[in-house]
Amino acid sequence: xxxxxxxxxxxxxxxxxxxxxxxxxxxxxxxxxxxxxxxxxxxxxxxxxxxxxxxxxxxxxxxxxxxxxxxxxxxxxxxxxxxxxxxxxxxxxxxxxxxxxxxxxxxxxxxxxxxxxxxxxxxxxxxxxxxxxxxxxxxxxxxxxxxxxxxxxxxxxxxxxxxxxxxxxxxxxxxxxxxxxxxxxxxxxxxxxxxxxxxxxxxxxxxxxxxxxxxxxxxxxxxxxxxxxxxxxxxxxxxxxxxxxxxxxxxxxxxxxxxxxxxxxxxxx
DNA sequence: CCCGTGCCCTGGCGGC
DNA sequence: TGCCGCCAGGGCACGG
Numbered sequence: 001x002x003x004x005x006x007x008x009x010x011x012x013x014x015x016x017x018x019x020x021x022x023x024x025x026x027x028x029x030x031x032x033x034x035x036x037x038x039x040x041x042x043x044x045x046x047x048x049x050x051x052x053x054x055x056x057x058x059x060x061x062x063x064x065x066x067x068x069x070x071x072x073x074x075x076x077x078x079x080x081x082x083x084x085x086x087x088x089x090x091x092x093x094x095x096x097x098x099x100x101x102x103x104x105x106x107x108x109x110x111x112x113x114x115x116x117x118x119x120x121x122x123x124x125x126x127x128x129x130x131x132x133x134x135x136x137x138x139x140x141x142x143x144x145x146x147x148x149x150x151x152x153x154x155x156x157x158x159x160x161x162x163x164x165x166x167x168x169x170x171x172x173x174x175x176x177x178x179x180x181x182x183x184x185x186x187x188x189x190x191x192x193x194x195x196x197x198x199x200x201x202x203x204x205x206x207x208x209x210x211x212x213x214x215x216x217x218x219x220x221x222x223x224x225x226x227x228x229x230x231x232x233x234x235x236x237x238x239x240x241x242x243x244x245x246x247x248x249x250x251x252x253x254x255x256x257x258x259x260x261x262x263x264x265x266x267x268x269x
Numbered sequence: 270c271c272c273g274t275g276c277c278c279t280g281g282c283g284g285c
Numbered sequence: 286t287g288c289c290g291c292c293a294g295g296g297c298a299c300g301g
Contacts, residue, residue: 109293
């Protein structure tokens with residue numbers, strides 16, 4: 001669920017809490033979260049200092065001394081800063097700092113992944129290497145040409161991080177609503193004008209959501225006690241049977257590419 | 270190469 | 286009240 005705005009919110013909040021902390025020890029009660037031999041990971045990360053926290057698409061990148069730790073939160077990964085509290089059921093990695101505090105990675109569904117690479121190899125991480133630019137940095141002509149040559153639903157294309165980075169289920173539904181485009185439309189049938197409009201709305205929706213600290217729906221929460229406010233501005237996502245904010249027609253929920261999708265059947269043709 | 274499907278995983282919810 | 290079965294979904298592996 002965390003998409004670009006939620007991951008960016010986590011990044012902004014977390015960096016102020018962990019910058020300059022030294023990682024003294026790592027516990028991993030559920031080792032598969034870490035995509036390496038656990039002992040190698042623990043030995044390699046030990047004594048490195050957290051210098052910065054970056055983001056590429058939905059990936060968080062902890063910049064250490066010699067290595068970068070790349071974390072994808074997937075559906076419901078989150079972080080908490082704690083001290084001596086007991087380890088909870090869904091805390092799958094605990095980074096103990098020399099200061100006595102620790103950073104805990106919490107993930108009920110265990111979908112998230114943690115990878116450690118040498119700093120100059122970040123761009124070789126397969127997920128990051130394949131990332132397209134975010135909407136605000138897209139070359140619209142190039143994007144339009146790529147869409148022209150595909151035979152997939154536009155929603156499927158917008159979710160494909162190799163075509164455009166940062167959008168997930170929530171922001172794709174919102175983008176397509178504001179652009180007045182039906183999620184099942186084939187990308188090859190879109191006009192240049194529609195693609196331009198779509199990219200503009202994606203850019204705007206993401207920027208506005210970042211401004212509001214992301215959307216808090218279902219389980220997403222950035223850091224303990226902190227809630228985003230973008231959910232108050234959602235036009236269609238999660239709004240089944242509620243009136244369309246433009247034409248009052250009830251919003252319907254359909255499936256597109258296996259994903260739950262909210263649409264105004266009148267505004268989106 | 271392109272596209273569709275299934276997998277990972279668990280809490281929550283609907284149905285009875 | 287309790288239990289069963291199914292759904293949610295980002296990224297990736299796999300197969301046609």
